Every structure is written in structure tokens, then in C-alpha cells.
Amino acid sequence: MATTPTGTDRWKVLDFGPPPSDLAEPDQPVLVEYVAGERVARITLNRPHADNAITTEMGTRLTEILETIAVRPTIRVAVITGAGDRAFSVGSDLRQRKDMTKEDWLRQRQDFDRTLYTLRQLRKPIFAAVNGVAYGGGSEIAQSTDFIIASENATFGQPESMIGLAAGGGSPALLPRLLPPGKALQMLMTGDPISAQEAYRLGMVNDVYPQGELMDAAQRIAEKIASNSPTAVQAVKRAVRMGEGQPIEQAIAIMMEAHWRSAVHPDRIEGIGAFNEDREPTFQDPDY
Numbered sequence: 001m002a003t004t005p006t007g008t009d010r011w012k013v014l015d016f017g018p019p020p021s022d023l024a025e026p027d028q029p030v031l032v033e034y035v036a037g038e039r040v041a042r043i044t045l046n047r048p049h050a051d052n053a054i055t056t057e058m059g060t061r062l063t064e065i066l067e068t069i070a071v072r073p074t075i076r077v078a079v080i081t082g083a084g085d086r087a088f089s090v091g092s093d094l095r096q097r098k099d100m101t102k103e104d105w106l107r108q109r110q111d112f113d114r115t116l117y118t119l120r121q122l123r124k125p126i127f128a129a130v131n132g133v134a135y136g137g138g139s140e141i142a143q144s145t146d147f148i149i150a151s152e153n154a155t156f157g158q159p160e161s162m163i164g165l166a167a168g169g170g171s172p173a174l175l176p177r178l179l180p181p182g183k184a185l186q187m188l189m190t191g192d193p194i195s196a197q198e199a200y201r202l203g204m205v206n207d208v209y210p211q212g213e214l215m216d217a218a219q220r221i222a223e224k225i226a227s228n229s230p231t232a233v234q235a236v237k238r239a240v241r242m243g244e245g246q247p248i249e250q251a252i253a254i255m256m257e258a259h260w261r262s263a264v265h266p267d268r269i270e271g272i273g274a275f276n277e278d279r280e281p282t283f284q285d286p287d288y
Helices: 056-071 104-122 139-142 173-179 181-190 196-201 211-227 230-243 248-265 267-277
Strands: 030-033 039-046 079-080 087-089 124-131 134-135 147-151 155-157 207-209
Touching: 030 056, 039 056, 039 124, 039 211, 056 104, 079 087, 079 139, 079 211, 087 139, 104 139, 124 139, 124 211, 134 139, 139 155, 139 173, 147 196, 147 211, 155 196, 173 181, 196 207, 207 211, 248 267
Parallel strands: 039 079, 079 124, 087 134, 124 147, 134 155, 147 207
Antiparallel strands: 030 039
8 A cells, every 4th residue: 555755745835734732722712802982892813823723612702702792782893803913713723623523523513603603694794804814714704704804914715625624614605705706616626825915806805904004904994884873884784695696676675675774763863964064973872
């Protein structure tokens, strides 16, 4: 039987390896900070020593944070990023998965499914500020948000097929909506990543910033969203999401339902009044 020599160039394209096993874990694998009068939630994946690889504990904590954001009326927008200057997240922690039983794997998969479902179903706006490598589940977290901005050193990849897996965090459904379908398939089949600049050119990323300016830009965008009517912002998000892929008249009907609800809401009176009086509007926090 032929043997494969130890060592290979196969993984060099990914620019990361298994996380070290001898470093202490942070107290919290995900951090959250409430800023701008607690209207903006800034979520940070917090395992920089492991390129913010996602453990079971990190997924559980992220779910808890997203569920809190969903029900706290003062929070109007959320931003998700990664700790450190190298990675947003390289996806699931393969060192943790190395010795998992089949049952352990399936349980973790269910936990991660809940996390990503909670993220996709969030009524409030949430966007990703991708500050470096975003691979596998890390890229899928970014894809599951409303939009993506990135630093100049960011890269996006789905290397699951390289380790014998079909991607399972949403990218087969989400990536062809963000990129030309053929490019999405190429990424899923080869595992080769794309740069922030190519992701911007293809429409996956809205804007690219120098790394040191990314979070300032994210804060500006978040504060602008938070300054608008949260009821209107959530309504238009729902109209876009629910209308996606529908026949045009069905999508318009979904839009009009959101429009008429906003037309009879007090925020409409406040917004038009503020415009005519040349002042900042004071919009209500949403009931939910």
C-alpha cells in the first residue's frame, strides 16, 4: 500500500493551521459591548490565539448574545467582528473536533445550527466587520449578516471540501446569492479563498478599509442606522428578506405591507416633523 509522506503544501493556501493546545483560553469566548447610548451592540469573537476558531462554548455564548440583542428594545443595530488583527474567524476549531465522537459532532452541529439560525432570523440589523481571515463557519457567520465590510487584509474561503466535508453552515445557499453562482461553486469545490478586493469587486463586500480604520467605519455606519427609525429599519429588512426570490408582485406586496405599517406609526409623524423643523428626530424604541 502506498504511503503519504508527512508534510504537504496542501494547506498553505489557507494561511492557518490547528490552534495551539497550550495557551490559556479567555474568560469569555465572545465579548459584547453596548455603545452609542446602548443603541449599538459590538460583538467580538474572542479567541485571537486560535484565529477566533469556533468552539462549542463560543457558539453557545454567541447564541446567548444574539438572543439578548433580539429582545432588548434599546439595541437598534449590531456589529460582529473578530479579536486581533489576523482573523475574523477561521471556522470550527478542528483541534476540538479531532477527537469528537459521532454523537459529540452531531450535538455540536445542532448547537451551531441554532447559532446561525438565530443570526439569520434576527429582526434587527446586524453586519459584519471582517478584520482578517474568514474561512468556513467564520465566512458563513459573515454571510448570514445583512451586509459585510472588510479590512484590506481580509480573505474569504470555504475550505470544507479540502477536509472531506460538504459545507454545512449556509454557504451553499448564501454564497451564490452574494457572488456569481459559478464563482461560489468554484470556492466551495476548490476551497481556494478570495481577497477582500475581489469580494468587493464581485459585490460580496460593500466597502474595504485599511485595517486600522475598519472599526471606526463600522461605528459610523452603525450609528447612522441607529439614528433612523428602528421600526422602519426592521420593516425594510423584513421586506427585503421575505421578498427575496419571490415573483415581483409578491415581493411588492410584502414591501407594501411594511410600508403601510410604517405610514401609521408615530415615527412617521416624528420624522416628517423633524425634517420640516430642521432638527434631529427622536424615534421610539420598537416594542419588539
